[in-house]
């Protein structure tokens with residue numbers, strides 16, 4: 001990438017914090033509760049489908065959506081009590097140190113709760129590396145939030161890169177027009193991220209340094 005990257009925005013779940021086992025457990029619980037079609041395939045679907053494809057494949061009544069969203073938000077709140085067991089992906093701390101040294105500003109933007117992220121960063125001694133933590137509560141509107149962050153931080157599209165793990169992240173970045181580094185260790189995985197033509201794919205956090 002051209003050497004004018006001023007800031008890196010990190011996603012939280014599946015990128016910095018390995019919340020995937022917790023997420024899978026909760027998603028399966030919710031799928032059972034709402035009798036979602038082919039509930040045994042839900043994890044594979046989450047990895048490989050866009051949000052729209054996912055919703056279509058579930059084939060459930062629109063009337064149920066508010067309840068499902070409510071349950072997802074409840075699971076996010078309960079995550080707080082599991083944070084002590086959740087690990088930082090190996091190599092993240094090192095890369096944050098290096099980015100700080102290079103004077104590249106580091107942010108978080110996530111749809112998780114601020115309380116969870118703050119606690120997790122504090123507990124793992126990562127807080128000092130981040131300029132600011134942004135959260136959005138719209139599960140599908142990531143691109144709007146990203147746009148707002150650029151505006152607030154006075155950053156141009158080509159000065160920023162988003163580091164994240166999901167297909168919806170790829171779609172959001174394309175919509176905003178910023179580059180994304182897809183992480184192979186997260187939810188979607190390398191194959192699915194490639195399928196949606198993410199700009200860069202990395203297998204280890206340290207590779208971020210090569211890209212920027």
Ligand SMILES: [Mg+2]
Pocket residue numbers: 011012013014015164165166186187
């Ligand atoms: Mg994520």
